Amino acid sequence: MTDDRIRKVQGQRLAEARLKAGWRSSRAAAIENGWAESSYRAHENGSRTIGQNDAETYARRFRAAGVSITAQEILFGPSADASQDDFSKPDELIVAGARIPLSDRALRGGARDLPVPGIALGGSEEEGDFQLNGEVQYFLDRPAGLVGRKRAFAVVIRNHSMIHSYKPSWPIFVDPDGRKPVEGVDDVLVELYSEQEGQAGPAFVKKLISRRGGEVVLWQQNPEKEIRFPIDRVKQILRVIPYPEAMGLAV
Structure with a gap:
């Protein structure tokens, strides 16, 4: 040839x-x-x-x-x-869900194009941790495990409600096209419909316990308590991508 x-x-x-x-x-x-x-x-x-x-x-x-x-x-x-x-x-390589291949070595990330939408809130049960109001606040460097994932984004929590897993100001990564959350295993981003027309509803990052009996049951670390929402009030439930997975590392 x-x-x-x-x-x-x-x-x-x-x-x-x-x-x-x-x-x-x-x-x-x-x-x-x-x-x-x-x-x-x-x-x-x-x-x-x-x-x-x-x-x-x-x-x-x-x-x-x-x-x-x-x-x-x-x-x-x-x-x-x-x-x-x-x-x-x-x-x-270990395939850990849609479009996230993992390696045992650090991979280079992407450009500074991962959006951080919404605004952080106080974190009470009524307010939520933040609101996904459709406005991108700024962009983060895209981790290696999220390169090519067009709808992935990050949120930043400012409170201590999940302090054992996420420190205040740490980014949390989600992808609407990613794996579905597993009950009793995965942390999730739960967004509710707003009770006020034309506004974004509250959103929370908690552990998913179950989706049964017409309710979504969540667990909060600080203070420790169970939180329940009627299923018809829930707009979306997205799996939080663990940090090693987001960075493209196998553990």
């Missing part, structure tokens, strides 16, 4: 992986991931050979977006021997 043909085939594999990862164009992928657009486009169109370091960078990002791909597969195809690319071995 000629060098020109090798570059073309490498570019085709790279483009296929990029499309599976959710980026419709080479420009979009380059901009969102901080890659030099001209270099990435040249790699995809086959006018420049893809080096090992670039292949590893692309593979890590695409795996973080849920695509099973290694650097060796980009360079040499699916039958390639991955022994030279230990970091990229598929059997070292």
